[in-house]
Amino acid sequence: MTNKTKEKKPTRRDFLYITTAVFGATGAAAVAWPLIDQLNPDASVSALSSVETDISSIPEGGSLKIAWRGKPVFIRRRTKEEIEIAEKEDNENLPDPQNDADRVKNKEWLVVVGVCTHLGCIPIADKGDFGGWFCPCHGSHYDISGRIRKGPAPTNLEVPPYEFVNENIIKIG
């Protein structure tokens, strides 16, 4: 600056610098977004949203594994005793507290996404310390309501959106 004593006031040039920088940054962001968003699920992936299944053949105490959005969904027809245990254990010290009643639409049918909430493996049925599922990957135990009881998984098995279309058909998604 030629005059050192003069206080530095914003000049027309400062204004130009700032406006240019702002326009430049906005432009860069506008170009960056499509490049990032293309990584998100495309239309064909998002479209595969619901499946219908016949559940009439599942016996009491039996279960079915079906694919939904590339992930397994467990549909389990629980016995009277299992339902009783699940409800009684509402009062246990649960890592992710939730009542059994809030996890089912019909007590007899438990519908959960069969993906361990730890790092995504598929838990094995009728294994583990709590009569539900056991995930072999890092040792998470789930109970007969699909609630996490022991191990590194932080939350209960997810309940997908579903509805009973009629007595025999369930629609997931």
Add this chain to the structure above:
Amino acid sequence: MNHDYEYTPGNAFTKWLDKRLPLIRFADENLLSFPTPRNLNYFWTFGFILTLCLVTQIITGIVLAMHYTPHVLMAFDSIEHIMRDVNYGWLIRYIHANGASMFFLAVFIHMFRGLYYGSYKEPREILWILGVVIFLLMIITAFMGYVLVWGQMSFWGATVITNLVGAIPLVGESILTLLLGGFSVDNPTLNRFFSLHYLLPFVIFGVVILHIWALHVTGNNNPTGISVKNTNDTISFHPYYTVKDLFAYVVFLLMFAYFIFYNPNILGHPDNYIEADAMVTPAHIVPEWYLLPFYAILRAVPDKLMGVLLMFGSIVVLFFLPWLDTMKVKSARYRPTYKIFYFTFLLTCFLLGYLGGQAPEGLYLFLSRVCTIYYFAFFLVVMPILSRYEKPSPMPIGISNSAINTDLGTDKNPALSINN
């Protein structure tokens, strides 16, 4: 570095070239007459070996990519096609698959070398940090390469590892979906991993150039950790170290060849010869051997987020080494106490590797926890404390001067003479 030798172009063409693009001068100064400490041992040959490992992966990888199909319906079959139909496809694939293991073997030795001789210390901080960056990129590259095979281990390894991102609070799930391009590992994931697996080795190549540039600014460390003082301490890179490096590489190749020709699948997991199935998790998921120690740390913690943080932390902590260990004496040769902790650390890493392959229960889990604690304590507790209190043993004044430096040491006089 002090050069008392300078490149002089010999003929009319090299003189002409030297004025326009001093390519030969550059090669000469950096590869041929580069002054190198005279006392480097075989642990210093791994840099050269690593460079050739990278070149090997790039060449075989480009060839594999000519025959491979990155689509979930065809990927697994195209690997078998490479193995059975493509001329020498089996050889090229076995070189690439075992080459990744050899690459990691070499990089581990290279890093433990640096840890032992204090190569990360002033003035080589940037050199070290660039090394850690390369290591991180190697892990990501190898992980993505393993997914390309689209076997059961590929698929479930990819599922477990990408899910780590989901542990990040709030934004984790969205980032995970962004990473996968779907709600689970699927075709979009395979496609982008292929694209990145092709790209990253070239990024690594770029960082390697920076790494070597930084090396050539500070010069090599050496087994004594004492700085080079004059030209008595150095010899020219060529022919002394070109020969030594090549010899070491040939020995390394012999081992490499054993795996390729006699035991090509021993380092891999048999389940990866089963095609990926999104509906069945194998009973026992393990990553490739070189990632087992990190996997053990991940599973040592009963909390998802903490496990993930510790696993990444175990690599991130390496970035801070130059500021955690501030002891002026570089080489563990003259640090009797550090040496004990160092070898305990080495053992811990082996043990973690073993534990990473076992089920996370009972004694295994307990040991994983003990080892994880020691892993971090070594860097965060032992290093800073030793930097303050450890008394180094007597050391020579210079690389080629056997007199004892009495400033640092006691009056004991072990035989420390090196050369002359």
